[in-house]
Amino acid sequence: MVRLRLRGDTTPEKKSSRIDRPMTVREATREVRKGAPFFLCRLERIEREEEETEVERERREEVGEVEVDLRTKEGIQERKPPFCEYKKVMASPSLHPAAREILKENKELFPDEIPKLPPRSGDLDFKIELEPGARPPVKPPYRLSYAELEEMKKQLKDYMDRGFIRPSTLPFGAPAFFVKKKDGAFRMVIDYRPLNKVTVKDTFPLPHVKELMETLFGKRWFTKLDLRQFFHQLCITIGDSYKTAFVTRWGTFEWLVMPFGVSNAPPASMRLITLAMRPVLGRCVIVFINDIFVYSRTLAQHVKDVKWVLDLLRVSNLYVKIKKCEFFTNSTHFLGFVIDAKGIIPKHLKLELIQD
Helix, strand or coil: CEEEEEEEECCCCCCCCEEEEEECHHHHHHHHHCCCCEEEEEEEECCCCCCCCHHHHHHHHHHCCCCCCCCCHHHCCCCCCCCHHHHHHHCCCCCCHHHHHHHHHCHHHCCCCCCCCCCCCHHHCECCCECCCCCCCCCCCCCCCHHHHHHHHHHHHHHHHCCCEEEECCCCCEEEEEEECCCCCEEEEECCHHHHHCECCCCCCCCCHHHHHHCCCCCCEEEEEEECCHHHHCEECCCCHHHHCEEECCEEEEECECCCCCCCHHHHHHHHHHHHCCCCECCCEEEECCEEEEEECCHHHHHHHHHHHHHHHHHCCCCECHHHCEEEECEEEECCEEEECCEEEEHHHHHHHHHC
């Protein structure tokens, strides 16, 4: 509800009697019609005095109220994420002592969730350019099971609390569904296939896998870093969020960070990580979208290289999913290959050799 604060005389005859109080638009109109010369002082927003309906109360309790403008990072209270995964890795007896010391110095890079809305990156912000005359398609929501609806309610509230999405009043949107991840958790996916058909494609190239592998010959120490929900670590450029609108049982929402499922997400991610790792690319690091692979000839050099990479991640405000990382190993898998000091071999051939 909005009230006007007006200031003026109650009547033309009583010049000394002045009003300086909030009133509704209807009250102000009534006074002006009587002849009182009011002028607007300011607008005030007040809480609704009417009792909320049962439907409104259920929706508020299910999705949660948003009391701040989610467009700005300043309007969101930063959450303090737990570090359960970090503690589990640190407690592992197989963790190399050198890696343990480095992780102690960089704990804040390994939260269990992204703690805040990522900062805007100017030209690196995710853009969605539509073909001339195209509009985001309209599709009804998909039918979901009771378990999926409960999971959606939970994830919507979580994304809103973190500032990743906001309610939308747009008359169009894409439907959402779920896919099950390897760890048993559910990932909400938006069916952006119709949107992708009318999106101008980003031509930033992805690296050639064979070319990446050639740089690893002769290396003996490896560390593999997996960026946590990397797509959500990139903001959508201002003015493009409405194109990501998706429909649910609890209304329409739009993303403030890059969502999964849009066609230009891989090249946009590759552009960001390439810029972040530019000082070390080809020197001790190769990258592929959300994977960072650090390689070195000696242990002493690997310590320096890993520290350098973590410093670059800190500068770029990027976070790592520690439970999917490998630290200071002499053999590892990367992009379908088995890599060790002896050489590089496709993973399926390695399995065949073991079986033989």
